[in-house]
Amino acid sequence: MNNWILLQTKLRKEDFLYYQIRAREIECFYPKIKVIPINPRARKIRPYFPGYLFVNIDPESVNAAELRWLPGVSGWVRFGEAPASVPDSMIEGIRRHVDALNNGEGVSTVKRMAPGQEVEIIEGPFAGYEAVFDAHLSGDARVRVLLKLLKSQQMPVEMSARLLRIKKQS
Template identity: 35%
Template sequence: MTRRWYVVRTKPNSDKLADTTLRREGLETFSPQVETPIEGNQRKRIPLFPGYLFLNCDVYEQDRPEVSRMPGVLGWVRFGSEVPWVSDEVISELKRRVDAFDRQGGIWEKFESGQVVQVSHGKFEGLATVLESPSSPESRVTVLLDFMGRQVRAEVPWLSLTAAPENNDDVAQGRRRRTRGRGRWINGFGPRASVRAKAQIPVTQTDSGS
């Protein structure tokens, strides 16, 4: 029996349910997950490709499971009438990279010295410049910011920082940008956004069929 890795779409917020369902059917799955920091210096694992997982099954369409009938699963990823598959080498490389991410403390944004960031931490709120890059998500970051009309150095938690958008008028003119406050992520920033930016499914070839 010849088997290949295929990509399955899952229902919203149902990656874990879909993975559990497919495994209970005796199928081999791969749902890459990485660590990411959250509030309170805690960590949790989140999907590297939210809404998708990999399924190893028979190459012949008539022998593939009817995944769309299973809880948590929407169906196969298709390109028109073709069902793409992923090589074993790509799956192995993904597993290697997930292990590498975990050894580095998971996926988190490593702000560089000189980078402009948005600070949302207590009395410090506004744009700042990173003076020293953080060594880990648990470390405090030294920044230079405007406070009461003068520039001051401050150490703030990594979780209180988000990258300032490029080519933003607020950045160019040095004005403050409104945030949600209390270290909560602005929509489009934070660890989940970093993960989504990496979520590109590496399809290599396709099989014809529906």
């Protein structure tokens, strides 16, 4: 019976292995995201899970044993003796999330943020707090906000822009 199992790759061998696995007509999921690199010559598409591929295969099959010995493979991710199995629902959730990221959902909000603008933190450890947008940072949609604390104090915090929502003016 086929299961989604996790294959660990050697550093930067995901693309090579993805095509090797697909050439063997084995279903493989390799989530990649578009990024805005600091260095303009750097890759603009990167693995969402660097060093890992999801393979839909029977872990006891000959094909699974063969894949283990491909150049660039570190091995199957295991819990004890059994390969780590990933539920179909999680694979679908990852697909939806990666598609949303690649379609720019949340990125347009980041571009509209200006220094001094009030924002709400909607996810993460500071969810529910209000902040003031301070600056866009280098890299992939990172920002710095000034977290509003007691007695009008503000603390600078760096976070992913997807955790923010522009506060509606009342």
